[in-house]
Amino acid sequence: MNENSYTRRDFLKTAGVGAAGLTIGLGALGGAGRVSAAPIHQGSAIIQADPINHGGPVIISGGKVIQPQREIRVMRETDVLVVGGGTAGVIAAISAARTGADVTLVERYGCFGGLWTGGLVLIVLSTHARVGGKLTKCVRGIGDEMLQRHLKIPGGIINQAPGKSNPTSDPEVTKYLMAEMVREAGVHVVLHSWVTNAIMDKGTVRGVLLESKSGPMAIKAKVVIDASGDGDVFGAAGAENVRHTHRIGLVHRLGGVNTVDRAKAKKAGVKLPRFGAATPIPGVTWVNMQGPKADCLDVEALSKIEMDDRAAIWKRMAEIHKVPGCEKVFVLDTASQLGIRTSRTLVGTQEITLKNAKARKTYDDVVGVGGSYSLTGGAPCSVPYGSLLPAKIDNLLAAGRCVAADNQMLNYTRLIAPCMVTGHAAGAAAAVAVADKTSPRKVNIAKVQALLKKQGAHLG
Numbered sequence: 248m249n250e251n252s253y254t255r256r257d258f259l260k261t262a263g264v265g266a267a268g269l270t271i272g273l274g275a276l277g278g279a280g281r282v283s284a285a286p287i288h289q290g291s292a293i294i295q296a297d298p299i300n301h302g303g304p305v306i307i308s309g310g311k312v313i314q315p316q317r318e319i320r321v322m323r324e325t326d327v328l329v330v331g332g333g334t335a336g337v338i339a340a341i342s343a344a345r346t347g348a349d350v351t352l353v354e355r356y357g358c359f360g361g362l363w364t365g366g367l368v369l370i371v372l373s374t375h376a377r378v379g380g381k382l383t384k385c386v387r388g389i390g391d392e393m394l395q396r397h398l399k400i401p402g403g404i405i406n407q408a409p410g411k412s413n414p415t416s417d418p419e420v421t422k423y424l425m426a427e428m429v430r431e432a433g434v435h436v437v438l439h440s441w442v443t444n445a446i447m448d449k450g451t452v453r454g455v456l457l458e459s460k461s462g463p464m465a466i467k468a469k470v471v472i473d474a475s476g477d478g479d480v481f482g483a484a485g486a487e488n489v490r491h492t493h494r495i496g497l498v499h500r501l502g503g504v505n506t507v508d509r510a511k512a513k514k515a516g517v518k519l520p521r522f523g524a525a526t527p528i529p530g531v532t533w534v535n536m537q538g539p540k541a542d543c544l545d546v547e548a549l550s551k552i553e554m555d556d557r558a559a560i561w562k563r564m565a566e567i568h569k570v571p572g573c574e575k576v577f578v579l580d581t582a583s584q585l586g587i588r589t590s591r592t593l594v595g596t597q598e599i600t601l602k603n604a605k606a607r608k609t610y611d612d613v614v615g616v617g618g619s620y621s622l623t624g625g626a627p628c629s630v631p632y633g634s635l636l637p638a639k640i641d642n643l644l645a646a647g648r649c650v651a652a653d654n655q656m657l658n659y660t661r662l663i664a665p666c667m668v669t670g671h672a673a674g675a676a677a678a679v680a681v682a683d684k685t686s687p688r689k690v691n692i693a694k695v696q697a698l699l700k701k702q703g704a705h706l707g
C-alpha cells in the first residue's frame with residue numbers, strides 16, 4: 248500500500264468491518280439477518296401476485312395530461328397517522344403508540360432519522376440550557392431515552408454524559424435504535440412510500456394518499472401528524488403556510504483524518520484545511536456544508552444543487568490532497584438526503600417568535616421546552632401547543648422543522664433537539680385526541696401535559 252492508496256476498503260479493514268467480518272459475524276444469525284457468500288444465481292421464484300392497481304392509466308386529452316377520476320385502494324385505517332420518519336415523526340409515533348393507540352408511520356425512504364441520519368447531520372444541538380448558571384437537561388422523555396440508548400452500543404455516541412450537552416451520534420446506530428424503539432412501541436411501519444396528497448372532507452383531514460411500488464394507496468386516519476419536514480401534508484390540505492428559501496448543502500463525512508501529518512504541513516508552511524467536526528468513529532469527521540440558497544421545494548433547483556454540491560465536495564477533496572500531510576484523507580460518504588434546512592412552515596394558532604424566546608415567555612399550553620441556542624441568547628425555549636396546530640384545517644398537527652415559527656426562530660425549531668420536543672408533543676396530543684374521541688383543536692391540554700409528563704417530558 249503506498250501513501251496515496253489508503254482507500255475506503257482499507258478504512259473498513261482497519262475498523263474491523265470488512266466484508267469477510269460481516270459474512271462470519273452475521274451469517275450466524277441466519278434468515279433475514281444473514282449476510283453470506285451463498286450463491287444467489289439459482290433463478291427467481293415466480294409468484295402469482297395480484298396486478299398493481301393504478302386505477303387505470305393517465306390519459307392525454309386535447310394535448311393535456313389528465314388523471315381520470317379513480318377509486319384508490321385503502322391500505323389501512325388507523326388512529327394516528329404520522330407522515331415522515333425523521334426525528335420528529337419517529338418520536339411522535341412512539342409517544343402515541345405507547346398509549347395503546349393504533350399508529351401508522353409512513354416514510355419515503357427505507358430507514359428512519361431523516362436529516363439526522365440520511366442527511367448525516369450528526370450533532371444534536373440544543374439539548375440543554377443554563378438555568379440559574381447550571382447546565383440543565385431540557386430534552387427529556389423519549390428523545391433523551393433515544394440518546395441514552397446510544398450509550399449501550401459501542402461507537403454509538405460522543406458527548407452524551409452528565410455535564411455535557413449537544414452529543415454527536417453515529418447515523419447507523421441511530422437508524423437501528425429508531426427502528427427498534429418503533430418496533431417495541433408496536434407502530435405499524437410503511438416504508439418506501441411517498442405521501443402525495445391529503446384526503447379532505449371539507450376542512451378536515453381524513454388521511455393521505457401515498458405512492459409506492461405497490462401503486463397508489465390511501466390510509467385513513469383519525470388524526471394525522473405532518474412530520475415530513477416540508478409540510479407536505481398541510482401544504483396539500485390547504486392549510487395556511489409560509490414558503491422559505493434557505494441554504495441547501497450536501498453533508499458528507501471524511502475518513503482518514505487521524506492520518507494527517509501535521510508536522511509535514513507545518514514544515515511546508517501550509518495551513519491545514521478544516522476537516523469538520525468529530526464523530527464517534529475515530530478519524531472520521533462530518534462536514535456541515537452550507538451550499539447555495541434556493542427554494543427547497545423546487546425539484547429542478549434540488550437536482551442542480553445535488554450535482555453542484557457533489558462536484559464541490561470532490562473539488563475540495565482534490566485541494567485537501569494537495570496539502571502536504573493530508574494525502575490519506577478520503578470522502579467516506581455523502582448524505583443520501585440533501586440538506587434541506589427549511590421549506591414550508593405552518594401558520595399555527597400561535598407562532599414561536601424570537602422576541603418571545605428571548606423574553607423567556609412561558610405559555611399556559613406549553614407542551615415542551617427546548618434547550619438553549621446562540622440565537623435565543625442562551626435561553627431555553629418554551630413550545631406552545633398552538634405552534635403545532637393549523638390555524639384552520641382540522642384533524643392535523645405539525646411536528647419538527649415545519650412547525651409555526653417566525654423566520655428567525657425557524658433556525659431554532661429546526662434543530663434536532665427541538666424537533667424531538669415538538670415530535671413528542673404532537674404524538675401525545677394526537678393520542679389524547681383519539682382516546683377522547685375529539686380533534687386536536689378541541690383536545691384537553693391539561694391531559695396532553697399530564698401524558699407528556701408521564702412519558703418523562705420536561706415542560707418547564
Ligand SMILES: Cc1cc2nc3c(=O)[nH]c(=O)nc-3n(C[C@H](O)[C@H](O)[C@H](O)COP(=O)(O)OP(=O)(O)OC[C@H]3O[C@@H](n4cnc5c(N)ncnc54)[C@H](O)[C@@H]3O)c2cc1C
Nearest residue numbers: 331333334335355361362372442475476586647648661663
Ligand atoms: C445542512 C444541515 C445542517 C444542520 N446542522 C444541524 C446541527 O448541527 N445540529 C442540529 O441539531 N440540527 C442541524 N440541522 C437541522 C436538523 O438536522 C433538521 O432540521 C432536523 O433533523 C429535522 O427533523 P424533522 O424530523 O423535522 O425532519 P426531517 O429530518 O427532514 O424528517 C422528515 C422525514 O419525512 C420524510 N418525508 C418527507 N416528505 C415525505 C413524504 N411526502 N412522504 C413520506 N415521507 C416523507 C423524509 O424522508 C424524512 O425522513 C441541520 C440541517 C441541515 C440541512
